[in-house]
Amino acid sequence: MIILIGGEKGGTGKTTIATNLAAIRALAGRDVLLVDTDPQGSANYWAQSRDDENITPRVACIQKFGKGLPKEVQDLAHRYQDIIIDAGGRDSMELRSALVVVEKAFIPIQPSQFDIWTLNQMDELVETAKSFNPDIQAKVIISRSSTNPSVHESDDTGKLLNDFDNLDLANTTIRDRIAYRKAAKDGLAVVELNPKDPKAVLEMENLYKEVFSNE
Ligand SMILES: Nc1ncnc2c1ncn2[C@@H]1O[C@H](COP(=O)(O)OP(=O)(O)OP(=O)(O)O)[C@@H](O)[C@H]1O
Numbered sequence: 738m739i740i741l742i743g744g745e746k747g748g749t750g751k752t753t754i755a756t757n758l759a760a761i762r763a764l765a766g767r768d769v770l771l772v773d774t775d776p777q778g779s780a781n782y783w784a785q786s787r788d789d790e791n792i793t794p795r796v797a798c799i800q801k802f803g804k805g806l807p808k809e810v811q812d813l814a815h816r817y818q819d820i821i822i823d824a825g826g827r828d829s830m831e832l833r834s835a836l837v838v839v840e841k842a843f844i845p846i847q848p849s850q851f852d853i854w855t856l857n858q859m860d861e862l863v864e865t866a867k868s869f870n871p872d873i874q875a876k877v878i879i880s881r882s883s884t885n886p887s888v889h890e891s892d893d894t895g896k897l898l899n900d901f902d903n904l905d906l907a908n909t910t911i912r913d914r915i916a917y918r919k920a921a922k923d924g925l926a927v928v929e930l931n932p933k934d935p936k937a938v939l940e941m942e943n944l945y946k947e948v949f950s951n952e
């Protein structure tokens with residue numbers, strides 16, 4: 738499956754989600770490629786630290802910028818079972834062109850009004866992409882949401898998504914947990930971290946199932 742983790746807002750957890758999903762996919766024995774389209778290269782650094790620490794399974798990662806992305810991804814789809822594209826937090830050629838070739842796009846947002854406003858543009862980008870890629874499914878993932886049970890911002894954000902024709906809400910919410918930062922630092926996924934944060938493991942595994950279901 739070819740999927741995109743992207744969006745126009747910076748720092749929403751796109752690379753965190755892309756790298757975690759890639760590692761879980763590799764642990765499941767799949768041949769997965771992470772495509773880092775962000776010049777910051779965070780996903781690529783993450784994969785590099787795995788290699789430096791000889792962490793297995795290896796997660797293959799390439800960096801790819803510019804307009805050749807869709808063609809390259811289609812070629813690579815013959816060599817890998819799954820491709821996960823991580824697009825940086827802004828409207829870019831890479832984000833727009835990835836939407837043309839992916840089966841599913843996931844847009845992490847933090848439950849804040851500033852992030853919700855960026856969804857108007859994402860909704861339009863998905864709408865445009867549909868003329869080339871009519872079967873694309875686009876889902877918003879509420880990410881980095883508060884672990885405090887009295888904070889209901891995730892629910893409130895979910896309701897606002899009814900306004901967008903081309904975007905659905907993912908069932909899984911990713912919360913702000915130190916485990917994600919610890920894992921990233923060592924080139925790991927939360928499922929590989931020791932000691933484990935069971936809540937982080939559970940929510941990331943749920944997201945994984947949701948992303949890779951209906952194959
Ligand atoms: N669920 C989470 N819990 C705690 N920290 C998180 C979580 N998700 C991301 N972070 C931290 O927030 C920062 C930004 O995350 P990340 O790089 O994944 O976001 P991004 O959307 O890829 O950013 P950019 O738009 O710059 O590409 C990082 O320091 C990361 O470790």
Ligand SMILES: [Mg+2]
Pocket residue numbers: 751752753775779823824825826
């Ligand atoms: Mg990123």
